[in-house]
Amino acid sequence: MNTKSLPAARRRGVSWAPVLFLLAFLVALGVIALIYLEPMLRAATTATPQDRGRLSAFAMLALMVLIMALLVGLMLALRIGRNIARMSQHKPKPTHYPDAWEESARRIKTPEANELEDK
Secondary structure, three states: OOHHHOOHHHHOOOOHHHHHHHHHHHHHHHHHHHHHHHHHHHHHOOOOHHHHHHHHHHHHHHHHHHHHHHHHHHHHHHOHHHHHHHHHOOOOOOOOOOOHHHHHHHHOOOOOHHHHOOO
């Protein structure tokens, strides 16, 4: 299929930013799971109930930070903020440029008829 005959919207192709971001997120999730969460799960098997509560709170905090980073990164990768700003803007009405001579004629004070008479 000839891409020159397609409209510009369909010719752009795949946006690689979201795909690359999601791949990077999966790698980060794997690294955090291996380095941070896996030792915590091993320690939880021998921990007291009070320590288990602390370990689960730390694990929940790590996952919440990771999810927030995912959401912010997706908003940046998909350019959501730019589209929202574009939708919320109202188009201003065009500027009216008056004719200078017309404006001066409107502002001028005309003398009274009795002032025009010669004395």
